[in-house]
Amino acid sequence: MDVALEHFSQTGFHVTTISHIAKHAGISKGLMYNYFKSKEELLAALLERSLTDIYSNFDSNRDGRLSDSEFESFIRKVFNILRGNRKFWKLIYTIMLQPGVYEDLLGTRADSVNVSGVPLKKFSENIMSMMLDYFSRKKEVSGSDYDPVTEMFMFMNTVKGFALTFIMAEELYQGDFYEKMVEELIKRYK
DSSP: OHHHHHHHHHTOTTTOOHHHHHHHHTSOHHHHHHHOSSHHHHHHHHHHHHHHHHHTTSSTTOSSOOOHHHHHHHHHHHHHHHHHTHHHHHHHHHHHTSTTHHHIIIIITGGGOEETTEEHHHHHHHHHHHHHHHHHHTHHHHOTTOOHHHHHHHHHHHHHHHHHHHHHOGGGSOTTHHHHHHHHHHHHHO
């Protein structure tokens, strides 16, 4: 899978073939097809691995309700995962940003990707529901101008932007700046 990840990222998903991956992995094309029916299935497996790695830390007690401590723990674990395997995540982002890959895999093929054994669409709905519940509970202490939907999307986009910037331009996060950013993210949204 690592060879496929490298080649999808460097050569391009649409150009890379199963034959090319098998050759560089040192296995036969037939053996490759024993594991994956297509390169789309292989990419889905890579995405599954990455999403499961991230979201296995979400709602750790599996009660369907995100507590403040679970929220904080999730943020810390996500950014530890990104920092610990930056190269992997850089390759995943590079592949997903190629024209048509994201739309195809998460649009028309969304049923082919599972996260922790749950179809991606259903998993995403569950995550969004728990996140909205989490931010809705904050309205009680935040006042009448507080909009939980806006706050939830601001949080999600801030996390995505921070993650993407760190993965693609690590040099911007020298010294303890990375940790300061994580702490500030927690402070603002917890």
